[in-house]
Amino acid sequence: MDLAMKPEDVAFRDEVRAFLKENLTEDLKAHARLTPGILADQDLRVEWLKRLYKRGWAAPSWPKQYGGAGFNVMQRFIWASECAAAGAPAGSNMGLSMVGPTLMGHGTEEQKAHYLPRILDGTDWWCQGYSEPGSGSDLASLQCRAVSDGDDYIINGTKLWTTGAHQSNKMFCLVRTDTSAKPQEGISFILIDDFPAKGIKIDPIITLAGDHEVNQVFFDDVRVPKKNRVGAENNGWTVAKYLLEFERGGAAHGAALKNALNKLRTMAGMERDGDGRKLIDDPAFRRKIDELDVEATSVEFTEHRIMSQLSNGQNPGAAASIIKLKGADTNQKITELGVEAIAYYAQPDVIEARTWGSNTKPVGADHTLMVMPKYLNTRAQTIFGGSNEVQRNIMAKAVLGL
Ligand SMILES: Cc1cc2nc3c(=O)[nH]c(=O)nc-3n(C[C@H](O)[C@H](O)[C@H](O)COP(=O)(O)OP(=O)(O)OC[C@H]3O[C@@H](n4cnc5c(N)ncnc54)[C@H](O)[C@@H]3O)c2cc1C
Known part of the structure; x- marks a missing residue:
């Protein structure tokens, strides 16, 4: 490379x-x-x-x-x-980052021809129906049930933490099609075309930062044609795991981390430390930024490896877990340092000031406005897409052979 x-x-x-x-x-x-x-x-x-x-x-x-x-x-x-x-x-955009690559790997020619162009031109926006109450890390225990009825499945159950369900017209979803088999062997991967159709209810969940990003989705006798299944019946776990590698490995973490660090440097140039000098001139604070820069660079290079694998037609494999974990950790540390930099201006959360079109001003300088919301939002990064502990388990098995 x-x-x-x-x-x-x-x-x-x-x-x-x-x-x-x-x-x-x-x-x-x-x-x-x-x-x-x-x-x-x-x-x-x-x-x-x-x-x-x-x-x-x-x-x-x-x-x-x-x-x-x-x-x-x-x-x-x-x-x-x-x-x-x-x-x-x-x-x-889960269509671009997850559904597309999964259909390329496991979809039928008909599915690819139908869905891929609609993802590209923005006709379809997808949300991910994997997690359920009690089935997050232990995803294979999921209970949302799809019962065969002629050419259709009838779906009943619930999905939790569904990001962007309220902004989507499609959902890719894991459902239980066999209750007698081992947990991993009774799951199918389904595309719900008509979302939200009759029988689907979306309840918002407002996060700690006051934002509406996630939801709980309920299914009550929702009919989905069997031709919308990706992969064979009861083989959805294989498709689901393939998709997760793209979810974990596909994001552009390195560039975003470097950019967040640059913003942090600029902000530290405007803030003062306890001795009245610019915070960026405080050697202890500078060292913290530089240490994070080293971490961001290591994420960036791991990302290049993944990109290189993808361009050669390979899937990211366990490297996706490394980048998910280190990317999320580093991002959290950057936002923590942001809170440290603006000190007590992190406290007032003026939600109106960050509402689109509002002319309300933040309590502190403009650069302080998004520091706390970003800090709060990134707390979820070490949980969604598989928690840090789960990524470590994957690396222990797949990379270290433990
Ligand atoms: C903001 C946000 C957005 C999300 N978006 C989506 C989405 O769009 N679609 C979707 O399907 N899901 C989504 N999720 C769900 C997410 O994938 C799960 O929250 C995550 O997998 C953890 O599952 P859980 O919440 O059930 O926690 P649990 O699995 O109950 O975990 C609780 C704690 O136990 C630890 N733990 C669990 N098992 C082990 C183990 N074997 N070894 C060591 N430690 C363990 C975990 O690391 C965690 O700290 C989202 C979650 C959040 C917070």
Whole structure:
């Protein structure tokens, strides 16, 4: 893996910068800045995707044959770094990051032809129905039941912590199709096309930061055609695990971490320490930032390895767990240092000041506004997509052979 920029990489970087200058509107940037997690405004999410789609860049990691950008490793790195530095909305699109790669690996030709273009052009937004009450880390114990009825399944049960269910028109879901088999062997992977259809109820869950990102979804006799199953009946666990590698390994952590650190440095240049000097000139604080920079660099290089594997047609494997764990840990530490930097200005949470279109001002300087919401939002990062403990278990088995 040669990461030195060649002339064609510099040309590509300039092309990306020109695209971002023209397409990343002030509305998109402002909204992305005011969002601690995923973009709350669905219209803006669609608008951003459509702009990317028009340029052929909606799916940087998908191969060209499926309408992806077909970027090489270096181009993906440049793309992620430039987007993060320019303040583009974080790419939380489960269709692009999870459903697409899973269908490419396990879907039928008909499923690929139908769903992939609709993900790319923003017709479909997907949410993930894996977790249930009592079935998160122990996912194989899930109870949501799909009973065969002719050409259909009839689904009853509930899914918990479903990110973006309220912004989605499709759900990919794990359901129990056999109660007599071993837990892993009685699960099927289903695409719910008509979401939310009759019989589906979505209840919001408001998080610690005051945001609506997650939900609980209830199914009451929901009919789904069997042709919407991915993989064989009762073989959903294999498909589910394949998808999880993309969920854990697909995010552009390194560039986002480096960008968050740059913002932290700027902020520390505006804050004072107890002796009245700029916080950034305090050697103890600087050391903390530099230590995190080393961690962010290690995440970035692991990510390059994963990208390189993906470009060679391999799936991320256990490296996805390494990056999920280290990326989440480092991000949490960066947001902790942010809270330390602004000290007591972290306390007042002026939710109106970060409401889209509001002219309410934060209590402290502008740069303090999103520090606490981001800190609170990132607490979930070491839980969703598989907790740190679960990632360590995977690494212990798959990497260390314990
Ligand atoms: C913000 C957020 C968004 C989410 N979005 C989605 C989504 O869109 N779709 C979806 O399906 N799910 C989603 N989840 C659910 C997420 O995947 C689960 O919360 C996660 O897998 C943990 O499961 P749990 O909540 O049941 O906790 P538990 O599994 O009950 O875990 C509780 C604690 O026990 C530890 N633990 C559990 N098992 C072990 C073990 N074997 N060894 C060591 N320690 C263990 C865990 O690490 C954790 O600290 C989301 C969760 C959050 C918080």
